[in-house]
Amino acid sequence: MSAVMITRKVTRKWEKLPGKNTFCCDGRVMMARQKGVFYLTLFLIIGTCSLFFAFECPYLAVHLSPAIPVFAVLLFVFVMAMLLRTSFSDPGVLPRALPEEANFIEMEIEAANGNVLAGQRPPPRIKNVQINNQIVKLKYCYTCKIFRPPRASHCSICDNCVDRFDHHCPWVGNCVGKRNYRYFYLFTLSLSLLTIYIFAFDIVHVVLRSVDSGFVNTIKETPGTYPFIRVLVCFFTLWSVVGLTGFHTYLISLNQTTNEDIKGSWSGKNRVQNPYSHKNIIENCCEVLCGPTYPSVLDRRGVMLEDSTSPNPSDASTHKSSNPVSQTTVRQHFL
Amino acid sequence: PADTFHNLQELHHSASLATKVFIQRDYSDSTICKFQTKFPAELDSRIERSLFEETVKTLNCYYGEAEKIGGQSYLEGCLACATAYIIFLCMETRYEKILKKISMYIQEQNEKIYAPRGLLLTDPIERGMRVVSFANTWDVFLSVGTTLKELCTIYKL
Numbered sequence: 001m002s003a004v005m006i007t008r009k010v011t012r013k014w015e016k017l018p019g020k021n022t023f024c025c026d027g028r029v030m031m032a033r034q035k036g037v038f039y040l041t042l043f044l045i046i047g048t049c050s051l052f053f054a055f056e057c058p059y060l061a062v063h064l065s066p067a068i069p070v071f072a073v074l075l076f077v078f079v080m081a082m083l084l085r086t087s088f089s090d091p092g093v094l095p096r097a098l099p100e101e102a103n104f105i106e107m108e109i110e111a112a113n114g115n116v117l118a119g120q121r122p123p124p125r126i127k128n129v130q131i132n133n134q135i136v137k138l139k140y141c142y143t144c145k146i147f148r149p150p151r152a153s154h155c156s157i158c159d160n161c162v163d164r165f166d167h168h169c170p171w172v173g174n175c176v177g178k179r180n181y182r183y184f185y186l187f188t189l190s191l192s193l194l195t196i197y198i199f200a201f202d203i204v205h206v207v208l209r210s211v212d213s214g215f216v217n218t219i220k221e222t223p224g225t226y227p228f229i230r231v232l233v234c235f236f237t238l239w240s241v242v243g244l245t246g247f248h249t250y251l252i253s254l255n256q257t258t259n260e261d262i263k264g265s266w267s268g269k270n271r272v273q274n275p276y277s278h279k280n281i282i283e284n285c286c287e288v289l290c291g292p293t294y295p296s297v298l299d300r301r302g303v304m305l306e307d308s309t310s311p312n313p314s315d316a317s318t319h320k321s322s323n324p325v326s327q328t329t330v331r332q333h334f335l
Numbered sequence: 336p337a338d339t340f341h342n343l344q345e346l347h348h349s350a351s352l353a354t355k356v357f358i359q360r361d362y363s364d365s366t367i368c369k370f371q372t373k374f375p376a377e378l379d380s381r382i383e384r385s386l387f388e389e390t391v392k393t394l395n396c397y398y399g400e401a402e403k404i405g406g407q408s409y410l411e412g413c414l415a416c417a418t419a420y421i422i423f424l425c426m427e428t429r430y431e432k433i434l435k436k437i438s439m440y441i442q443e444q445n446e447k448i449y450a451p452r453g454l455l456l457t458d459p460i461e462r463g464m465r466v467v468s469f470a471n472t473w474d475v476f477l478s479v480g481t482t483l484k485e486l487c488t489i490y491k492l
C-alpha cells in the first residue's frame with residue numbers, strides 16, 4: 001500500500017482565451033504577440049538613460065547641483081512605470097459572446113431583418129442607438145459575435161474587440177484602449193520631458209566642459225562618439241515623441257480616439273458631431289485622465305471549471321475533494 | 336410518482352423561458368454602464384414588472400456611482416498618478432469596491448426574489464458588462480425529473 005501525492009496544475013481562464021495575446025506571470029501580464037519593437041523601446045530608453053547617469057550625471061552633480069540626477073532618476077522611474085503599465089495591462093478587451101448570447105443576438109437580428117429571399121445578400125448587421133441626440137451605428141463583429149459597444153473596435157493584430165479602441169501600438173507591444181489610454185498618454189508625456197531633459201543637460205554638459213577646457217579638448221576627453229549618438233537619438237525621439245504627445249493632447253481635449261480621427265467619424269460633414277465630447281476642454285481632459293479606473297472584464301486568473309475525466313481508472317478507492325476546482329493536489333491511495 | 340412526473344411536464348410547457356433572456360446595455364447616456372429597464376416579454380409570467388425594474392435600476396445606480404467623475408475620482412486619480420500608479424498594487428480602487436457590493440446585491444436578490452421564481456440572475460461582469468442575463472433554473476430540475484422518469488421505466492420501478 002502506498003500513498004502517492006499528485007499535484008494537478010490548476011487551469012486558469014487565460015490559458016483558454018481566444019485571440020492572439022501572450023500572457024506571462026500566470027495571467028497577470030497581457031501583451032500582443034509581436035514584442036520585438038517593445039524590446040527596442042526598452043533598449044533605447046534604458047540605454048540612453050544609463051549612459052546619461054554614468055557619464056554626465058557625476059560631472060553635473062558636482063559642478064551644478066545634485067538635484068539634477070535625482071530628478072532624472074525620478075522621471076526615468078515614472079517613464080518606465082507608465083510604459084510597463086501600458087504594455088502589460090488589459091487594454092479593455094471585450095470577451096467573446098458565449099453560445100447562448102450569440103444565439104440570442106442571431107435571433108434578434110433575424111427578427112429585425114425579416115425574410116431574406118434566397119440569392120439575395122442579407123442586409124449588413126447594424127444597430128442604431130441614439131447618444132446625446134446623435135444616431136450612432138453599432139456594427140456587428142463576426143469574430144466575437146457581438147454588437148460592438150460605441151467606440152469599440154476590433155484589433156486584427158490581437159484579434160480582440162477592444163473598448164474605446166485608440167490604436168495598436170507596436171512600441172508598447174499592446175493595444176491602447178479604455179483601460180490603458182491614460183497610462184499611454186502619461187508615458188508619451190513623461191518620455192517627452194525626459195528626452196528634453198537629457199537633451200538639454202547633454203548640451204549644458206558639453207558647454208560647461210568646453211568653458212573649462214576648450215571645445216576641441218572636450219571632444220577628445222569624452223570617450224568615443226557616444227554623446228553625439230545620444231544627441232542624435234534624443235533629437236529624433238524628441239520630434240516624434242513630442243509630436244505624438246501633442247497629437248494626443250489634441251485628441252483628449254476633443255474626447256476623440258485615434259481610430260475615430262483616422263476614420264473621420266466626427267469630421268463635421270453631414271452635420272455629424274462627436275456625441276461623447278462635453279464641449280469643454282477641461283471636462284474632456286478630466287474624463288480621460290481623471291476618470292475612474294475601469295476593471296478588466298476578462299478574469300484572466302479565474303480558475304477554469306474542469307469537467308474532469310478520472311485520471312486513473314484502475315485505483316479502487318480515490319479521495320477527491322468535494323470541490324475539485326479549488327483543489328490543487330489529488331491524493332490517491334492505491335490498495 | 337406518476338402524478339409528480341405529469342406535473343413536471345406541465346411545468347415544462349408553461350415555462351416560457353426556453354433559453355436565457357439577455358438585458359442589453361442602454362447607450363442613451365453615452366458610454367457609461369447602464370442597462371435597459373424595458374421589461375422583456377419572456378419574463379412576463381415569471382416575475383412582477385416592478386421587481387424586475389427595481390433590480391435593474393439599482394444595478395444602474397451602482398454602476399453610475401462607480402463611474403461618476405467627481406471629487407473622489409479626481410483624488411484617487413491624482414494620488415495614484417503621484418505614486419506612478421504603484422499604489423494600485425496594494426490598494427483596491429473605488430470601482431472594485433463597488434463591484435463587490437454589486438455582486439453581493441445580486442446574490443441577495445437571487446436568494447430572496449429570483450430563486451423562488453425559478454430564475455437566476457448573473458452578474459454582468461461575467462459577460463463583459465454587456466448583458467444582464469436571466470437563466471431558467473427550472474430547466475435543471477425538469478431535465479433531472481425527465482431523466483429519473485426514464486430510469487424508472489427502464490428498471491420498471
